[in-house]
Every structure is written in structure tokens, then in C-alpha cells.
Amino acid sequence: MKPLKIGISGVRGIVGETFTPELVVGFAQAFGTYLDSGRILVCRDTRPSGPMVRSAVLAGLIAAGCEVIDLGICPTPSMQLAVKWLGAQGGVSITGGHNPAPWNALKFARSDGLYLNTVQAEELLDIYHQGEFAKADWERIQTKIESEDAISHHLEVLKGAFDTAAIRSRHFTVAVDCCNGACSLLSPRWLAELGCVVLAINDDPSAPFPHSPEPKPETMAQLRAVVKAGHADIGFAHDADGERLGIVGETGEPYSEELTLALAAEMRLSENSGTVVTNISTSRAIDRIAAGHGASVVRTPVGQAYISEAMVEHQAVIGGEGNGGVAVPEIQPTHDSAATLGLILESLAKSGRQVSDLIRRLPQYTMLKHYVPVEPNLIHSLLQGLRDEVEREGAAEYDLSDGIKISWPDGWVHVRASNTESMIRIIAEAENASRTRDLLDWARDRLKK
């Protein structure tokens, strides 16, 4: 089975196999039709298939009568922020996010810059499948594509939202690994604005990804070396399109991507207590942190669209997911690694503490993530089988809002279909490693039955 995933996170596949120019043109036409042929922004990350996909998107949008503004290579959150700035009806980000280089994808933003929610994504899919698209005639069709600098606008917004004077006064040394992705054009500039000594690696957007663009400890070896050699105060790792952020402490220790949200939440709630939004798969550490500040936690299904809408609804002060994606509402209620980085440096500057010190004080849990590749046509029946079994047994506390999450007083396990790949993800968390292992094995054995 060749991988192609059409779902609420957009359309995603491997270029040269399923992710063809016809598919992309069709989705762009559908999106243009869905947004009533309005103004639409287009950006891309640095994958080598980016120019092909960009041309296909532009052709589809223009044919559907849209007025396209091309932002070039630019982080997805810069595009999302520019949607309102430029009065656009929506935006398309061409990025495989954390997926390896052979992948690419389209992610769709609406007029408030946030991703389409489930209902909207389903409407878009219906238009795509119906295949009846808006068509501009020769008198209405866009004749020339304009471009805008969304990255500079993003920087202006960032500068206005943080205490840059406090950060500048500390003269931090910051190592950053841009993975040769879209953040190569944003993150080093932002750090320089903040008066940091910038030790940037992999910041060439024309070069291939040096490692998997998923900021986790396994991909941070180079960054760790730079932090140590350069005596940096902190190291940051980006994904390909500027949503997720990984952290390396001043000691050179890489932290789990789960800790990015935990650290950001602790920092934010110490200054300004309020609601935290995260998904049901994210660490219980968030609940403990919130409780410590008298704050509440709202849990959503997995996926940024859910986080964003819940943040708006509950006027959250911070939100995010366990994959390193954090949303700072002063900038926008959607994952934005440049905003996360600003929040962390501001807090370090004000507290005068070191990262390793702050991380040590966070509640400690052990989390294990596992995935089982499954043929796309079997995923849902496997999950249904597990759901039936859990309901029949009726012993533990369970949540069926996104896959199956089963909770015990000392831990939980979450089994769900990936939004982006043909696999079932199993995530288990408990207070120690052996209990976590047990929970993971328990779920995996049941799936295999």
C-alpha cells in the first residue's frame, strides 16, 4: 500500500508516488472554491519537491479565481500570522512538517489564520471529491503573482510581544539547529534581534535536511555538540516549517519534546495564571504544573486545529502538544516555535535561572511512544476492536474522544490512528519506567490479538 493520507490535517504523501501534481492541483482548486475565490497566501518549507508543489498549488488556486500572494520559503506560523495582516481569506502551507524529506503535504489555514477544523476540513474534502470547482474566465483570472515578506512581519509582531530589552541585557549565547528548514530565514534573525550570540547550524534553506526534521533527542546530536563547544546558555531545534521546538540544556543534555510545553507552561503560569490547553496524549506533568499555579487544563483530541479552537474558546494563556508544538496566544493561538523561543528566553532572562535547573523542577514522568505500522484499510477496525474490548471489561477509566485513552491512578495509555501516517500510535506514561513499559505492552498485546 502506497502512503497517502487525506484527512483533517490536510493532504500528505510521498512525492514521486502518491503526491502527484494532479492531486495537488485538485486540492488547490477545491480550496480556492471553498474560500469563494478570495485572496490566498501560499508558503513552503525547503523540501526539494517544494517548487513543483508550489507551481501546482498556484495553478489550481489561480484557475479557481483566487488572488494568490506568494510568501516564498517561510515558516507556516509566519504565513498564518500574515493571513489577517494581508486581509486574506486563507492560506496554504506546503510542508511535510516533521515528516522525512520524501514527503510533502498541504496544510490549509482559514481567514483567522488557524487551521481548518474537522467540520471545515470535511467540507473541503467533499468539494475535492465532488470535483466541481470554481473556474475563472480570462477576464477575471489573476495575471501576475504578488509576493510579500511575511517573515519580517512575523518578526515585528514577535518584537512587540516580548520584553526584548530584558532579553537583550542578558547577552545569551544561543545555539540553534534550523534543520535547513524554513526557520533558517527566521530564527537566526529573531535571536539576533534579541541580542543573542547566535550559534546557528543547518541554516541553509537550499541544503537538504541534515537529519530527520523532528526535534527529539535522537536528532539533536549536532546541536548538543554546538551547545557544549560554544558554552551556550540553551540550544533550540526546529522542524522544517517552524511549528515544533526541541530544547538542549546548557549542560548539553537534550530534553524530550514533551518537556517543551511543560517548560513553557511553567514559565507562562508563573507570570500569568490561566487556562492551559493540550491534547489527551500529552503528559500528566501539565496537570501537575497547572495545579501548582491554581490553573485548569482543557484536553482536546490530537491535532492543532482542536488546540487552537479550544484556546480561543477558553481564552487560554498557553496551549500546545507533546510533540514540541507550543502556542503563545499573544502572538497567535497556533504552534509557533519562534514565539515559544521568545517566551523561554524572556523567562530565563527575568528569572535569572538556568534551563537545566528549571527542567529539574518540573514534575517527572516517564513516557514511551510506540507505533505500529498498519495497512490504512485496517486501522479503524483494529481500533474499534480494542474499544469494544475496553468497554466490555469496564474496569479502567477511559476516554473515546480520539482513539482510546485508558487511565489508571498511576498512569495512562493512549492508542490512536496517526493523522498523518498509516500507523497506530501507542503512548504510555507513568511515574516510572517499568510501569510505563507494562502499560505500553498491555496495549500493544491487545492490538495484536
Next chain:
Amino acid sequence: MRAIPTLKISISGVRGVIGDSLTPTLLTRFAQAFGTYVGSGTIVIGRDTRTSGEMVRQAVVAGLLSSGCRVIDLDVCPVPTVQLMVRHRRAQGGIAITASHNPAEWNALKFVGSDGLFLGAGQARELLDIYHQGEYTKVAGAEMRTFEPLTGALDVHITTILGTLGPLPPGKRKLRVALDACNGAGSVVAPRLLTALGAEVIPINTTPNGIFPRPAEPVAENLSDLCQTVKRQGADLGFAQDMDADRLAVVSDQGEPIGEDYTLVLATQYVLGKERGPVVANLSTTHALEGVAQAFGCPLFRSKIGEANVTERMQREGAVIGGEGNGGVIYPRINFARDSLVGMALILHLLAESGRSISEMLAELPRYYMVKEKLECPSHKIGEVLKLIRREYAEHQIDLRDGVKVALADGWFHVRGSNTEPIIRVVAEAETAERAKQISATVFEQVRAILSQ
């Protein structure tokens, strides 16, 4: 009667109406088919100024990159520039985005082979087979090649023309040329070429915005603005181009359109004066050309209609000049393509070197009058029309290479189905305008009678 379709997929390429049949999916598939056909090589693309050009270009680029091609983009430029640059860059092929003389709502892809020539009938059929089979080469991201905008192609084109023909000889005064580029691709290069040759340019309709100031075909009835400009400004002549600058028509110093057939006649007069050799023209081109060729003792060969057919025959015969009666001049020393820029340079050289005016030159050439008519006809009825015309004129000398061409005692006519539109074309020529009209009217009525049966 069935609705006349707006999409035409043929050996001339793919042509359709924007906002209707010519969708981005269709275009991107055709580009993939072409990329597959040329084996994922380097492809030169260019477009005329039509409003849909940007959309079509993006769809084409996506398809070419996906099939592993490297794309060199000339942006807005004449079709012959694409053909010239395919050879100049040793590319494996080219795609010209233009519906040439079709109205503004149309656009099209025309496919160029590695020799800079449009695909011949056999090659075009192979491409269509790949398109219809739908199995295209698809490369992974890491194997994808680059998209390269190329500025300077127009300079290469101008330099090549000047390098071959040289600037105009210094005369008593500069030739004054009125230019109507139809706001098409010629707008971006023709004024520069004329200046570089040493002429003075009086431009009209040279804003490359794709808004047609007149119907695109440079035929007499569409050139009234240019004729007035020539008269008012006292220009030595006027040049009119179509949207993609492959065809050229001339307006005399009297402000009269001399007929687009005579573009090739004048160009041939100049070329044969420098170098004797075979001439090739299509079956519908004026017989005045026979007179010119005979005067120089050179043979004239006739080909089927269509640039690909003319160039194929020119290569076979080793022709020194060739072209079509629609204003298409092909001068192989510069470009194996219908090239209005080359046509301009040849005709200006003829004037400058002879020291005579267009009307004086015309007075010495055999003068024929031509009438061109067309009428709508569904493709499936064309064969029947041709069969009956052939039966009707069975006692005359008939040429069946492309439709039916009939030689009469005092003229000729030619009836054929268009390659690009669902129409039948009727061309008639005689020594007087009256007789030409008479022949044309008779045949036109016969065709209409057959169609209404």
C-alpha cells in the same frame, strides 16, 4: 447539431478555453506526458501575454518538474524565441504557451522538439499516446531538478538576427517603421530589434498585458489603426504581429495592408537575391511566390498546412527560405521557425538595400488577390464535405495532400478542415479581386449546401 467543443487535442498541441475546458489538471498532465516523452531532460518554456498565461505556466512547471525535467523559463517571449533557445541551450524540448491567433479566452500548449521544430505528426501522436495512457515518469523530491528563470533570451534572439543579417546599411535617412504588436509577446522585443537594426520605431499596441486591442490575426481588416498610423506619421511601412509573434503582416507606405501573403513574398525576394536555393510554401500560399522563385530560377515546393509540415519539407529540400501565407516566414539560417522578427529584418533589409518603397516593390511583383473564408463545421462532417467538393471538380487538376486544392484556368481554391478549430477554411486566389471573390463565393456556397443537407 452537437455543441461545438472548446477543447482541441491534436497533433498541433492542446488548445482550449480558460475557465472552461482548459483546466490546470489537463495542462499539468500534458506537461507530465511531454516530460515523460523527452526522457526528463531540459525543457525551455515561454508564453505570450494572454491573461491566463501565469496559471498555465504554473501548471506546466509543476508537470515538468514532477516528471524529472529541468525547466528554463523565458517568461513572456515570442514563440520563435522558445524555438531558438531550445537549440541555443541544447535542451531536449520546449513548450510554448500560446493560442497564437485565437481570441483572448483561449490558450494552448505547443510542443517543440530538441531540434527547435514543433513536433512532427508522428512525434505528436506518440506524445498523445503517452498522455492518454496516463503513465507518467514521476521522480522523488531528491531527484527533482531545478526551475530556472532565464533573462536575456530576447537579447540572444536579437543578437542572432543582427549577427546573421547585420544592421541596415546607412542610407540618406533612417527607415521609419510603425509597429502594432497587438499587446502580445512582440511588445517586449520588436521595438528593441527595430532600433538595433537602425530603424526608427513608431509603436502602437506594445503594452504586453494580453488585452487584445484588435483581433489577433494580422489580416487586413484588423489593421486599420496601424494603417492610419502609417499615413499620419508618414512611415515607410507598418509591421503587425499576432499574439505570439510568429506571424507578420506589412502595411505599405501608402497605408494599405498588402495582404499577409506578401510578407513571405517580400522576404523571399530578399533572400533569393542573396542566395539561390529551393523555396517551400504550403498549399494555401499565394502563387505570387512562384513568380519570385522563377525570376531567380529557383524551385518552389508545396507542403501541407502547418509549420511542422513546412519545416519538414524545407529540411528535405534544403530550402533557403520558406513559410506560410498567413504571414509566417521561416529563414533557416537564423531560426527553423515562423519568426516575425526575422521577417521584419529581411523586409527592412530589402527596402534599405534597394532604396525603393514598399509600393514600388509591389508594383514589380506579380499581383494576385486572395480571399480567405471560414465556416463552422463539426469535425466529423469535414470528410464528407471534402469528398463532395472533390467529386464536383473531378475534371480539374486536384491536389489532395491536405484537403482539396483545385487549379482553375484563371486561379485556384483550397478547401480544408482546420487543425486547431472546428471550422472549414476556404482560400481562393485569382489575378483580380473580383474573380477571387467569385471563386470563393461559389465554393463557399457549395460547402454550405453540403453542410445543410
